[in-house]
Structures are given as C-alpha cells and as structure tokens.
C-alpha cells in the first residue's frame with residue numbers, strides 16, 4: 139500500500155533537540171507518526187541551527203536536507219524555519235523572505251503523485267521565552283520572532299495561498315513547554331504534535347476517502363506511447379501496457395485486456411490474479427462496455443447488476459472500449475479494492491491511452 143508521506147522540514151525544534159535523550163518517543167514528528175498511524179509515514183527533515191535566510195552558512199538549503207526532502211516523494215510538506223533567523227548576526231527581513239520564497243517555490247514545483255503539486259503547510263514557529271537571567275538562549279530574539287517572523291510567515295502564506303499551522307498561538311502562554319525558552323520539552327512537543335495533527339488530519343483523510351487521482355498519467359502515457367511505437371507485436375504491446383498500468387497506478391489489483399473473438403470477450407494479457415476467460419457481450423462490466431460502446435465507471439461493483447467477480451478483493455472498476463477504425467475489438471479493464479477508486483479524470487486519461495493503443499497496435 140502506498141503510504142501518505144508527510145515531510146517535516148525545519149530546524150532543531152523539528153529535529154527534536156529539546157528531547158534529544160528520548161527523541162524517538164517525544165519529538166513532535168514521532169508523536170505525530172503515532173497519531174496518524176500506519177497509513178502515513180512522517181519523515182523528519184529537521185536540522186539543528188538551520189535558518190531560511192538566503193546566503194547564510196547555516197541555511198537550510200546549504201544543509202542538503204532540502205534536496206533530500208524534495209526527493210522523498212511526499213504528498214504533504216510542513217515547513218518551519220525562522221527561529222534561528224532572528225539571531226542578531228543573521229537577521230535580515232529581506233533575506234529571510236527571499237530564502238523562504240525559494241524553499242516554498244522548490245517544494246511547490248516538486249510534483250508528486252498524479253502530477254499534482256504537494257500540499258504545503260507553513261508553520262508559525264513556537265513562541266520564545268527569556269531564561270531566568272533575562273537573556274534568550276542561543277541569542278534567539280523573542281521580539282523579532284513575534285514582530286517580524288510571525289507576520290512575515292503569515293504574509294507568505296497569503297502570497298502563495300498556503301494553510302498555516304499556528305504553533306505561535308499554541309505556545310505563547312506556555313513557558314512551561316520549554317527546556318530553556320527556545321526548545322520545546324516533551325509537553326511542548328506533544329502540544330505541537332496535537333496542533334499539527336488537528337490542522338493536517340482533514341487534508342490527509344482526503345487520501346483515504348474520496349476518489350483520488352493516484353496515477354502519474356504523464357509517465358504512463360509517455361511510456362505506453364514509446365514502448366508500443368517501437369514494437370510491432372500486438373500481444374506484446376498489450377502485455378507491456380498492462381505492466382505499465384500496474385506499475386504507475388496506485389490502489390489497483392487487476393489491469394488487463396479482453397479481446398473480442400468469435401463474438402465473445404476472451405481474456406488477453408493482464409496483471410493480477412487469474413480471471414474468467416470468456417465474457418458474453420452484454421454481460422458484466424466488460425460486456426456492457428462493448429454493448430453500450432462506452433466506458434463503464436463503476437464505483438461499487440456489488441451494485442452493478444451482472445458484475446462478474448474475478449478477484450473477490452475488487453470493489454470498483456473501470457472498463458474502456460478499444461477500437462480499430464471505429465469498431466470495438468476489445469476492452470481495457472482495471473479493478474481496485476477501494477470503493478470509488480476511479481474518477482472522471484481517470485476516464486479521460488484512460489480513453490486517451492486507448493487512443494494511443496489504437497494508433498500503435500495496428501501498424502503495418
């Protein structure tokens with residue numbers, strides 16, 4: 139199963155410096171992992187001392203973690219930088235803004251599943267408190283954080299239309315959440331994890347419930363085009379197309395072809411569990427697609443009268459007719475164990491794919 143990856147980018151607060159002795163239990167990214175459960179993978183890309191400011195030696199970009207985070211395949215990114223930028227020798231509002239803009243743009247350009255931009259949440263950093271002697275640990279400036287960083291992150295969120303996770307408000311009345319006024323302790327990390335969970339849970343649930351486009355159609359169609367254009371063999375081309383669909387579509391358990399022979403649909407190349415070998419025109423989802431001459435998008439196969447169950451795990455299905463010179467010669471059939479797996483968008487893409495096959499299967 140494809141896990142939803144949540145990449146958390148930030149400084150020592152994200153790394154878990156305040157709870158380093160029990161980091162895997164208490165750092166907020168690990169707490170969040172337990173709250174989200176096994177369907178999600180929370181990755182910690184926090185590094186001590188990192189700032190956003192462009193050109194600064196401790197910049198997050200220079201650490202190399204940005205590149206690693208960009209290549210982790212996450213659908214969800216959480217970015218929190220700013221606390222270290224308030225150090226006197228680093229602070230420069232312009233450079234902070236530029237640095238944040240650069241990181242934000244890199245993340246938003248980093249298309250993931252289905253060619254969609256990832257969801258990026260900006261975090262307002264937790265408040266900072268002075269120690270007993272009145273100084274602030276690590277030369278971090280509580281005033282700059284409150285008066286500059288927090289409003290700037292809000293402005294950036296507006297500029298890019300990004301959601302905010304407000305750790306500032308969640309912590310500003312809680313000096314007891316900290317080790318030395320800058321790094322959250324276990325209680326502070328728990329409060330952060332709870333705030334993050336509250337703000338991202340709804341977004342993450344869209345992966346589980348509603349139908350999602352979970353296919354890299356750009357790669358899929360380009361691959362099918364390239365592979366079938368080169369190869370003159372009809373069956374080999376169908377076999378490779380089934381393999382490519384299986385490779386590039388998430389959440390499916392069967393993908394393959396039925397081809398019309400002697401007035402019936404006969405099983406062709408496929409990927410998945412063994413399937414029924416003959417289907418009458420007009421029966422099942424496949425036979426209906428042929429009889430009606432149009433794609434069948436079935437969100438719940440158990441409600442489709444006449445559905446033929448091959449793999450008992452299947453709950454939704456899409457069947458696209460394949461044509462040669464306008465005449466149907468077979469169907470592409472894809473099954474999923476999830477209800478409502480296939481959308482109108484899938485139909486559009488798969489009908490386009492059928493068009494590519496039509497062009498490339500019947501070369502002289």
Ligand code: SME
Pocket residue numbers: 392413414417421422423424425444445446447448449452455471473
């Ligand atoms: N469910 C199909 C039969 C083929 S299997 O899904 C592979 C149908 O009702 O036509």
